[in-house]
Amino acid sequence: MRSYEVGSEPGWDVVLPRDGVSLDGVRMAGFRERAAPGLDLRVLPQPAVVVVIGLGESPFSVDGAHGHQYLPSLAAALTPGRARIRGAGVECVECVEMRLTPRAAYALLGVSPRELEGSVRGLDDLWGRAGARLRERLAEAPAWQQRLTLVDRFLAERAAWGPAMAPEVAAVWDTIVARRGRVRVGGLAEACGWSRKRLWSRFSDQIGLTPKRAAMLVRFDHAARALTAGANAADVALACGYVDQPHLHRDVLAFTGCTPTALAGRAASAG
Known part of the structure; x- marks a missing residue:
């Protein structure tokens, strides 16, 4: 069994x-x-898919693109x-959270x-009965060590028969991440040896975004x-490769629905 630490x-x-x-x-x-x-x-948007498995009986209340939903995971x-997740009225929230790179x-x-x-x-829409059964087993497990081990084994089993990302798509994503989104999008197809049309199609299918949108997301993150x-917004714009502060403002507004000042204020109020 693995060893674990508490923070x-x-x-x-x-x-x-x-x-x-x-x-x-x-x-x-x-x-x-x-x-x-x-x-x-x-x-908030980020270059990872976030998966949350609730361990209690009460589902999360989610407001987003699909309207209002009650989701156990x-x-x-x-x-x-513009998604918002609430657990108001629940005495204690327990969950397992995973952050998955696009390849995972x-x-x-x-x-x-x-x-x-x-x-x-x-x-449950994605993992079906297998996901529901995992949540049941997690709720029955008496300790966090066992819970995290159960999830780890579940993921390893799914990965054994899951699809593999095309090496060219993975390489383009890795390039975007390594350069913090500061890439010449037109050169990505040339670098991987594909046509622009083929890269855009395969990348969108396997990442979920176009290369241009992916670069914007990584830079925004x-x-x-x-x-x-x-940090000061003007300094952030310069350090992250934006043309100017209004460019940063537009991207933050597009991704979050709020201004850079409001985004920083949210973090301050949450801290």
Whole structure:
């Protein structure tokens, strides 16, 4: 059995697998709300698919592109739209959260990432009875060590028969990430040896975004992290490769529905 360590974030107990997980591209943790003020989170776009498996009897209340939903477990797309997840009225929230790189998500989710675009979906829609059974087993497990091991084994089994991302698509994604979104999109197809049309089609099917949108997302992610850490918007625009501060403003507004100042304020109020 793996060994685990316990950490903390404001209002939460966090359990992390000390030795990592079996699969590349997967980050996993168990969360238990200590203060129980009522879960209320706005989901920001990021270069990872976020999967949350609730362990309690009460489902999460999700407002997003598909309207209002009650979901016991969920998967949020790379760009989930203006999604909000609540657990108000629940005495204690416990869940397992996974962050999947696009390559891991493509192998594990069971659907094309294109089908997730702009939404938060119920995990039972993606994993069916197998996902529901996993949640039942997690609820029955008496300790976090066992829960995280169950999820790790479940993912390893799915990955064994899941689809593999095309090496060319993976290489283009890795290039976008390594350069923090500061790429010449027209040169990506030339670098991987495909036509522009073929790359755009295969990349969109396997990542869920066009290469241009993926580059915008990765650049935005670095900018959002800097803004929420308290950096000045003008400095962030320069450091992250935006033409100017209005360019940063437009991208933040497009991805989040709020201004850079409001985005930084959300982090301050949550801290």
